[in-house]
Amino acid sequence: xxxxxxxxxxxxxxxxxxxxxxxxxxxxxxxxxxxxxxxxxxxxxxxxxxxxxxxxxxxxxxxxxxxxxxxxxxxxxxxxxxxxxxxxxxxxxxxxxxxxxxxxxxxxxxxxxxxxxxxxxxxxxxxxxxxxxxxxxxxxxxxxxxxxxxxxxxxxxxxxxxxxxxxxxxxxxxxx
Amino acid sequence: xxxxxxxxxxxxxxxxxxxxxxxxxxxxxxxxxxxxxxxxxxxxxxxxxxxxxxxxxxxxxxxxxxxxxxxxxxxxxxxxxxxxxxxxxxxxxxxxxxxxxxxxxxxxxxxxxxxxxxxxxxxxxxxxxxxxxxxxxxxxxxxxxxxxxxxxxxxxxxxxxxxxxxxxxxxxxxxxxxxxxxxxxxxxxxxxxxxxxxxxxxxxxxxxxxxxxxxxxxxxxxxxxxxxxxxxxxxxxxxxxxxxxxxxxxxxxxxxxxxxxxxxxxxxxxxxxxxxxxxxxxxxxxxxxxxxxxxxxxxxxxxxxxxxxxxxxxxxxxxxxxxxxxxxxxxxxxxxxxxxxxxxxxxxxxxxxxxxxxxxxxxxxxxxxxxxxxxxxxxxxxxxxxxxxxxxxxxxxxxxxxxxxxxxxx
Numbered sequence: 001x002x003x004x005x006x007x008x009x010x011x012x013x014x015x016x017x018x019x020x021x022x023x024x025x026x027x028x029x030x031x032x033x034x035x036x037x038x039x040x041x042x043x044x045x046x047x048x049x050x051x052x053x054x055x056x057x058x059x060x061x062x063x064x065x066x067x068x069x070x071x072x073x074x075x076x077x078x079x080x081x082x083x084x085x086x087x088x089x090x091x092x093x094x095x096x097x098x099x100x101x102x103x104x105x106x107x108x109x110x111x112x113x114x115x116x117x118x119x120x121x122x123x124x125x126x127x128x129x130x131x132x133x134x135x136x137x138x139x140x141x142x143x144x145x146x147x148x149x150x151x152x153x154x155x156x157x158x159x160x161x162x163x164x165x166x167x168x169x170x171x172x173x174x175x176x
Numbered sequence: 177x178x179x180x181x182x183x184x185x186x187x188x189x190x191x192x193x194x195x196x197x198x199x200x201x202x203x204x205x206x207x208x209x210x211x212x213x214x215x216x217x218x219x220x221x222x223x224x225x226x227x228x229x230x231x232x233x234x235x236x237x238x239x240x241x242x243x244x245x246x247x248x249x250x251x252x253x254x255x256x257x258x259x260x261x262x263x264x265x266x267x268x269x270x271x272x273x274x275x276x277x278x279x280x281x282x283x284x285x286x287x288x289x290x291x292x293x294x295x296x297x298x299x300x301x302x303x304x305x306x307x308x309x310x311x312x313x314x315x316x317x318x319x320x321x322x323x324x325x326x327x328x329x330x331x332x333x334x335x336x337x338x339x340x341x342x343x344x345x346x347x348x349x350x351x352x353x354x355x356x357x358x359x360x361x362x363x364x365x366x367x368x369x370x371x372x373x374x375x376x377x378x379x380x381x382x383x384x385x386x387x388x389x390x391x392x393x394x395x396x397x398x399x400x401x402x403x404x405x406x407x408x409x410x411x412x413x414x415x416x417x418x419x420x421x422x423x424x425x426x427x428x429x430x431x432x433x434x435x436x437x438x439x440x441x442x443x444x445x446x447x448x449x450x451x452x453x454x455x456x457x458x459x460x461x462x463x464x465x466x467x468x469x470x471x472x473x474x475x476x477x478x479x480x481x482x483x484x485x486x487x488x489x490x491x492x493x494x495x496x497x498x499x500x501x502x503x504x505x506x507x508x509x510x511x512x513x514x515x516x517x518x519x520x521x522x523x524x525x526x527x528x529x530x531x532x533x534x535x536x537x538x539x540x541x542x543x544x545x546x547x548x549x550x551x552x553x554x555x556x557x558x559x560x561x562x563x564x565x566x567x568x569x570x571x572x573x574x575x576x577x578x579x580x581x582x583x584x585x586x
Contacts (some may be wrong), residue, residue, distance in 0.1 A: 024223070024230035032220060032283075039283030068286060099230060106184065106233030106252055113182045116510045 001045060001052075001059040002159060005131070011147045011155035012061065013052050014100040016044055018092070019083065020063050021103060026083045031065060037076060038065040051111050053140075054126040061159075074170045084160050092152040104144055112137075177349045177515050184234075185256040185350035185357075186512035188409070189247040189267050190520050192343040192374045196243050196312045196454065201325075202334065204318030207284055208277075208326055209334050210240035215276040217269040220262075228262055242313060243376060243454055243524060245339075250512070256352040257360035264364035267344070270335065272467070274328045281323050288317050295399040295565040296464070298390055303401040303563045306311055306386065307458060311379035340371010343521055344426065349512035356505065376454045381405035386561045388574060391568035394467070398470040398566030402477060403460030406554045409452050409525045413550060415538050417459075420550040423497045424484055425461050430497075432461060432481045440476065442469040454524065459555055467567050471574030474562065484551040488544035502536045 002008035019026050020043055023033075031037045043063035045052035052059075067076055112120045120137075127136040195206050215222045230234045236259075247267050251259045267457065291297040301317055308314030344363050383404050407413055422425030425432035425448030434487075436442045463522035465473040508514045518532060564571060 021236060022230050023226035029223060029226075033226075036279035038284055066286065066290065068282070102233040102252070103230055109182045109184050109252075113180065113184075113511065116507055159560060 001061055002155065004056065004059075005143075007146065007151055008155045008159070010143045011151045012159060013045065014097065014104060014144060014147055015087075015152065015156060015160070016027060016052075016061060017100040017103045017107075018087070018096060020044060021107070024099075026081065027063065030079050030083050032077065035079065037067045037071050037079070041065045053111075054122060057131045069162055073167070077167065081162065084156065088153065088156055092149045092156075097147065097149060097152065101141075105141060107129065108140060177347075177512075177519070178351065178354070179512055179515055180351065183253040183351050184250055184512070185253050185348055185352040186247075186248065186250040186516060186517070187256065187259055187263060188347045188516045188520070189263055190345050190347065190523075191245045191247070191267065191339055192243065192376070192524070193240050193245050193338040195315070196376050197338050198312055198334075202330070203315050203322050204284065204288075204328060205326055205334050206338075207240045207243065207318075208280060209272075209331050210238045210245045210273050211280045211284065212276065212331060213245075213266055213270045213335075214238040214274050215280065216271045218271050219269070220265065221273075225262065225266070227523075229259070232259055234259065236266070238266070244520070248513075248516075249487045250350075253351045256348065257356045260320050260346075260348075260357060260360035261364045263367075263463050264361075267339070268365070268368050272328060272331050272335070277326075277328060278332065279400070281326065284318070285320050285323050288323070289320070292317050295392055295395070295397075296462075297400045299399040299563045299565045300462070302388060302390060302565075303403070303460065303561060304458075306388065306561055306563075307381050307386070307405060308379050309382060311377070312327045313379050313453060313456075330526065334371075334404075338372065341365065341368045342371050343374050344368075347516040347519055349515040378455045379453065381456050381458065382561075383559050384561055385559055386567040387579065388561075388563045389568055389572065389575065390565040391561070392565050393567055393569075395565075395567045396467055397423065397464045397573055398467055398564050399472075400463050400465060400470070400473060400477075401460055401563045402474065402560050403448075403458050403562045404554075404556065406450060406457050406459045408455050408457045409521070409527060409531070410455065413553070414452075415535070416542055416546050417554055418450060418486075419494075419497060419501055419539060419542050420503055420555075421448055421459065421548045423489060423494065423547060424448060424480065424551065424555065425477075426450075427497065427500055429500075432477055435476050435480055436463065436465070436473050440469070442466055442476070449486045452521075452525070467570050470564060470566055470571040471578040474575075474578050475581070478557045481551065481555050484548060485555075488548040491544060494542070494544050494547060496541050498542065501539050505539070516554070521558070531552055 020041065022028065031041055032039060041063055041124050045061050046055045046059050047062055065076070102138055102155050112123065124134045128134040193206060198205050201459070216225065225236065225586040229249065229251065232251035232255035234249055234255070236249040239246045247263050249259045249263055275299055305314045305316060348357050406417060422430060424430055425446065432448060436446055437444065443463045446461065448459065448461040450459050451457055461477055463473060509518060521533060522529065564575065
C-alpha cells in the first residue's frame with residue numbers, strides 16, 4: 001500500500017473497489033464469471049484484520065481464491081496481470097471513478113455500522129490514535145473525491161507492478 | 177421496518193424453498209437453482225445485474241438454506257425502489273442460462289469437496305444424517321455424481337414446481353422512503369404467479385443412544401458432536417430451553433465452556449446450541465478437543481449436564497445469563513439484516529409478534545427451578561447420539577472407558 005493518507009493511498013482504495021470488491025469487480029468478472037476458475041475472490045486492504053483505515057505503518061493489498069486442480073497457478077496470475085494491464089491501457093474513466101466512489105461511500109457506511117455501531121467508535125478511536133484527529137471520519141469522502149483518473153493510473157503503475165508482489169500457493173496434494 | 181441513521185436499505189425476498197423441498201434424487205438441486213438465479217434474468221445478464229447493483233452502491237446475493245431461499249440486497253437508500261425492481265426480476269424471471277450451468281455446478285462441487293474434507297463438517301453431517309434419517313434434513317453433502325446429473329430441465333422444473341408468490345415474503349429494513357418502497361414491491365411483484373402453497377414435510381428426528389467414530393489417523397484433535405432432538409420455537413418451553421442452554425454450554429461464561437476450556441484446557445472453542453428447524457430441532461454440544469482428552473471431555477460435558485439436572489443454579493448465576501440473553505436479543509435487533517432475520521424467523525415458524533415483543537419479559541421471568549427442569553426434561557445424556565471424528569486407535573480405548581464408567585454410575 002502507498003503510505004497512509006497520501007493521495008495514492010486514497011487512489012489505491014478506489015483501485016481496490018474496481019479490481020476486487022463486489023461481483024462487478026474486474027477480478028470477479030474475469031476469474032469467476034468469465035473463466036469459472038473459482039466461485040469467489042476475496043481480499044482487500046488490511047483484509048481479514050480490519051479495514052483500510054484502522055492500521056498504521058506498512059500494509060498489504062491482498063486477494064485470494066480457491067481454484068480447481070485443473071487450473072494452473074500461472075493462469076490465475078496471468079488473468080490478474082491481464083486485468084491490471086487492461087486498466088492501465090484503457091485508463092480509468094471519470095465514469096469508472098464515480099462508480100468506485102459510490103461503492104466506497106457505501107462501504108464506509110457499512111464500516112460505520114459494523115458490530116452494532118462499534119465500527120464508528122473504532123474509526124473515531126483509530127483517527128484519534130494515529131492522526132490525533134477523530135474528525136477525519138467526516139473528511140474521508142472528500143479525500144476520495146480528490147482522486148483523478150491520472151492519479152489512478154500513476155498509482156496503478158507504481159504499486160501494482162508484478163515485481164511488488166508476493167504469491168503464496170497452498171497445494172494440499174504436494175509431496176513435501 | 178425503518179431502522180437507524182445510516183443511509184442504506186436492506187431488502188430480502190425470502191422464498192420458502194430450500195433443501196427440504198428436494199426429492200431424494202434432487203440432493204443439492206435447490207442450491208444450484210438459487211445460484212443460477214443470480215446468473216441472469218430473461219432481460220439481464222449476470223454481469224449487467226452486478227453492474228446495476230454496484231451503481232446503487234450495493235450488493236445482491238442469493239443463498240439457499242435448509243428451508244428457504246434468500247434473495248438479499250443492500251444499497252444506498254435513494255436506490256431502494258430500484259433494488260426492489262431488480263430483485264423482483266431475479267426472483268420472477270430467471271433465465272437459467274445453459275452457458276452458466278456447468279460453471280455453477282463446478283463451483284458447487286468445489287465447495288462441497290472442500291467442506292467434506294473438514295472434520296467439523298464431517299462430524300456434523302454424520303450427526304444430522306443419523307438424527308434425520310429418511311428426511312431431507314438428514315442428507316449427505318451432495319456428491320459430484322449427484323451434482324453432475326442436474327441439467328437445465330431439472331433446474332427449470334424445480335423452479336416452476338417450487339417458486340411463487342404464495343411462498344414469498346418481502347422485507348425491508350434500514351432508512352428508506354416507505355411509500356416509494358411499498359409501491360415498488362406492489363408494482364413489481366403483484367403479477368407473479370401464485371405458485372404452490374408453503375409446505376414443509378415435518379421431520380421425525382430419531383432419539384438414539386449411539387456412539388459413532390470416524391477415523392482421522394494422526395489427528396491432533398478430535399471433533400465431538402453430542403446431542404439429541406429437542407422442541408422447536410413454537411413449543412412453550414422453548415425460551416426456557418434456550419436460557420438453560422446459555423447457562424449450560426451456549427455462552428462464553430457457561431458451565432461446560434468454563435470446565436473444558438478454562439479449567440481443563442481440553443479445547444479452545446466448545447459451544448452448545450439449539451438448532452431450530454421447522455417444527456423440530458436439536459440440542460448439540462460441539463467441540464474440537466485434544467486427542468488425549470477426548471474421553472475426558474465427554475465425561476466433563478456429561479458431568480455438567482448431570483450437575484444442572486441435580487441442582488438448580490443460583491439466582492445470581494441465572495441472573496447473569498438472563499441479562500446476557502436479553503442483551504443478545506437487543507443486539508439481534510440492531511442491524512437491518514438482524515431485524516429481517518427476526519421477522520422471517522417469526523414467519524417461518526408461524527409465531528405471533530408477541531414472541532418478539534414479550535421475549536425480554538419472558539426471559540427475566542424464568543426461575544432457577546425451571547432451568548433445572550428444562551435440563552432434566554430435554555438434555556438427557558443417556559439418550560444422546562455422539563459422533564467423534566479423530567484418531568481412532570488412540571481415542572477408541574478412551575471412549576470405551578467413558579462408556580463403561582457411565583454405565584457403572586447409573
